[in-house]
Amino acid sequence: MPDPELTSLERTALYKSLGNPLRRRILDYLGRHGEANSTVLARELGESSGTTSYHLRKLADQHLIEEIAEKSGGRERWWRALPFSHTTPDPATMAPEELAAAEGVARLRIEMDTGLYLRAHKEYAGPEGWAQVQRSGNWMTREELLDFVREYRALLDRYGHAREDAPDGARPVHLRFYAVPDAVGEWQGEPTGP
Known part of the structure; x- marks a missing residue:
């Protein structure tokens, strides 16, 4: 879990990672399936294993994922998501580059949240169903x-x-x-x- 006392530069790097659409898809996949390697992610996300391997290392640098040492061997490295919680500071206190990176994450999340909102209404099956609004x-x-x-x-x-x-x-x-x-x-x- 990232340190809650991150510097502006560290938050900027974090927001850039979270604002990258492919990294977001990798995190979503790991959240749903628990673990994967670059080959599995390449197949599932329609990317090359070199690309997914690069982005996995970047996510690990941000402490958003970790290698599963007991499953990894040789060139095959397996990864899992780490628990993550972060509260964005007051935008008025952010440096311009940090604010721009945070706004990029916000735009990506708004797109995702809009899709969830539409799904919730479409899948609503009454007060006892899985989808609730x-x-x-x-x-x-x-x-x-x-x-x-x-x-x-x-x-x-x-x-x-x-x-x-x-x-x-x-x-x-x-x-x-x-x-x-x-x-x-x-x-x-x-x-x-x-």
Whole structure:
């Protein structure tokens, strides 16, 4: 897991890795299947093994994946994803190159999240199905919102499992959370916003 106290240069390198579409696909594959080598990834992702090998090494440099020593031998190296958690700092504190790299990751994630949103609506089969869609709007103070986010993270920790610890019947589930206050302006003649 990357150090939470990364420097701006280290975060820039991390964001560039996460913003690379092929590296993102490699991480997604490892997340779903647990492990792979460059040959397997080349076949599954439609790339050359030299290309996937290069990107695997770059992901390892970022501590996003690790080699499975007991399966690797000679030129054949097997890899698995590492647990990863990172909170992007306030964009106002970022150097220009770091901000540009973070925005590249955001664009890639928005594309992925839009696809998930559309799938969730398409696959929704009622309140007891695998695909769930929840939308809500409430009034909150900033402190209440931050408390809500902390409790949301605690719920993820409580109900989520690492791949190797998941109980029978568990499937990978993509969850997204957004909280956005209304824009500053007026509502019924009263000022709104911070």
